[in-house]
Amino acid sequence: MSQPKRPRVALFVTCLVDMFRPTVGFAAVGLLTEAGCDVEVPQAQTCCGQPAYNSGDRETAKRMARSVIAAFEGYDWVVVPSGSCGAQIVKDYPLLLDGEPGWAARARALSSKTREIVSFLVDEMGFSPTDVRFEGKVTYHDSCSGLRSLGVKAQPRALLGNVEGLELVEMADPDVCCGFGGTFCVKNPEISGKMVSDKTANAAATGAGTLLAGDLGCLMNMAGKAQREGRPLKARHVIEVLAGMADGPAIGEGRE
């Protein structure tokens, strides 16, 4: 009997997951493997270049884009546990390198095979979690880039629907920005602080004990605010729950 070839998937782990929440990286590897992929982690990766791109440093952003392309173009798929970094590769690399001989085509090629992880699992692999439990109410924040640039909306909700014991309660304005915005949150701290407190208030109003999202930047912002406000709200990346790896400390929670 011939098995269909397992796709070779490169994990772009993202700088924030690499540094702050390796659990999310291992959850990604676990889910991709279970979904039938051979996962590799290219060693040359650091960051997608968004900090430079969004600060107006286009030349640095281009150099970063070229390094990511060179490191990742040899795989069947590139999968990213972040809508924001995913959109940078999918939407912005082709724009950044448009008109650059050689690179323009390579940017488009990489763009066409790069996916945000939850949408990859559903849309490309037809994956659905089995035998995963998570007790309690959760609410889900739609991170901006994933939602509006990549159309990630139904997929996480569909997968969460297959987790036993989990009840998803929608918050008011789940699609409104949490106020992270990369360097925005330190360049415009008061506005960012207001936006994130609106977000944690909406999340808390659902009565959910856990706040999920697909982007670690947003999650660190929301977790930090909820903790500062003393709200009993644990923040986790959605794939921690989907991979059954939500038993350790939540984001910003101590190991006591």
Next chain:
Amino acid sequence: MSARDRILGRLAARLQTGEDRAAAVSARLAGRRPETPRPSQSRTEGAAMVDQFCAKAKAADATVTRIASLDELPSALAAELRNRNLGPSIRIGADPALSGLDWAGIEVSHGTGRIEEPATLSVAPYALAETGTLAFRSGPDNPVTLTFLGETHFAVVRAADIRPGFEELFAAHRASGADPRTLNFVTGPSRSADIGQKLQLGAHGPVALHIFVVD
């Protein structure tokens, strides 16, 4: 060099493309434009179109009465004035459609809108089923100030003059050859949400708009 020439000159210098831009403009002005989508609600026909006009006008807070012929207008108007506790008087223009009517019981005055004007009546030469909108042409027949100064504005439109969408209405307007100073589209009575962002009817224009549709 005038300001005009400098502005147009700057634009022209920045916009040269090598194509024949003048030809593209002429074609567009001659009505040749790319196939343009329109809302399906702008494509109703026949009785459904008239019904949609009435429904959309009501949704915009107008009230509507359908009458069988223009001869019924004076009695229908008298009834509406009574219903609204308004005196039996109306201000109108010189529209020939209204001149032959028997206004028995209603005091009719002719002319433009005045500062205090409880009730005015205008004839709409067209209406839009797309959005429940009336369209008026300024001029002696229906002075434009009647549309804005009446506390209650009454309007009459023939069902046959209702058009499905803007495209048909503009075609009819061009065909009429009329060249009024203003073409006024009116969708419901005046309103404002500028105090506390709460919508209230009757800002500067009419507090109420009542439409007689003549079948």
Next chain:
Amino acid sequence: MSAEEPTSRRFKENVREAMADQSLQKALRAAGGGFVAKRSAAAGAVPEFEAIRDAGRDLKNHVLGHLDLYLAEYEGKVTAAGGHVHWAETAEDMRRIVLDICRKAGARTVNKGKTMISEEAGINGFLEDNGITPVETDLGEYIIQLRHEHPSHIIAPAIHVPAEEVETLFREKHTHLPADRNLDDLSTLLSEARTILRKKYFEAEVGITGANMLIAETGQSVIVTNEGNGDLSQSLPKVHIVLASLEKIVPTLEDAATVLRLLARSATGQEMSVYTTFSSGPRRAEDPDGPEEYHVVLLDNGRTEMVGTEFQEMLRCIRCGACMNHCPVYQAVGGHAYGWVYPGPMGAVLTPSLIGVEEGGLLPNASTFCGRCEAVCPMRIPLPKMMRHWREREFERNLAPKAARYGIRLWAFFAERPALYRLATRAAMFVLGKLGGKRGRFAKLPLAGGWTDHRDFPAPEGETFMAAWAKAEKTKAAR
């Protein structure tokens, strides 16, 4: 430049003041999601809405590519209808042209329909300085004129004023009315304003309106209002002046329909605003009402310099306000914080274009790039992309703050050297993880005040993913 000095340079101070202003915050909360829900319902009710947005974008792109030709065509039609077209390269030119027309008309009072171009050109202050009284007739504009303020929103100018402050204001300003009158509900406030302004319509010698569109085919100007004030302002005085910027042109009546099908739905969630008026020229010979003179003043004020640049697409804007209604930054601080005429995302792009990036540069930086503005813009203007273009211009010209530039350079130095980056992040996360591990977060962190003033900083788990992964791979290989 407007007659009013912009305060966009002070954006950060403006923000702090706005966030501390309880009355503003209350008004913003009250207005809140109303526009969002209404726009969503209106757009959702038209299956063709997205296709009409595409058509709107294409239409405006076509106009901008042929703007000189359409303007000349339009001018010819206005003149043929007995109107006058004046060309203003700058705000100052527009002020002078308007004053000349008013003086020739012997004007003492000028009625104004709502026009943002008038705000841009600083018409009101200039007329006052020259002994002419401008009276704003849009209810919201009237309220803020009484308060000596400027609009904080392009379609809801008094959105920052809570209802109860309107009562206080009317009692203070309408001193000819009995002090003990009842103004308990909103309808009495509306009717008081209506009565006062009704009289003013009949007194003014000149009426000024803006224009939502100018139609090249017919030489008509188009205004869209809900109150009817624009129509009374243009129909009762003997002179009508239309203030418009160059890019308001559409080719034909049908093209105007495309814009109208998008405008009200995007702005207020109506299918059509109450009054949409197409005007051309002065009253006809047989007309019993309407102005005896019709003037259009076309304003450039920097727009021709946007044509052919990466900011040209901004000139597609039809001023519906959807971007600010959907902008979480605007919703947090209101419109005045932006410091000039145009707030919200469209203002963040347009302000640096019109008054310079040195003055307006902070505005395009005040965005998370959440993309909600672009998602609802009826003209599909890529607002975040253009805000990024401004950041790029600032970066190229060394206008970005030093700390930010050094920060980016330092980060890029490591990020472009993966091996060094591995070592550095591994060491840093090890230390941070140890320091924060037990509690899991930091309430204060050196150099991270922007973050920790408002929220805790989550501690890393300790080991980096790349290090842990390498270790796991090694173990696997050894087995």
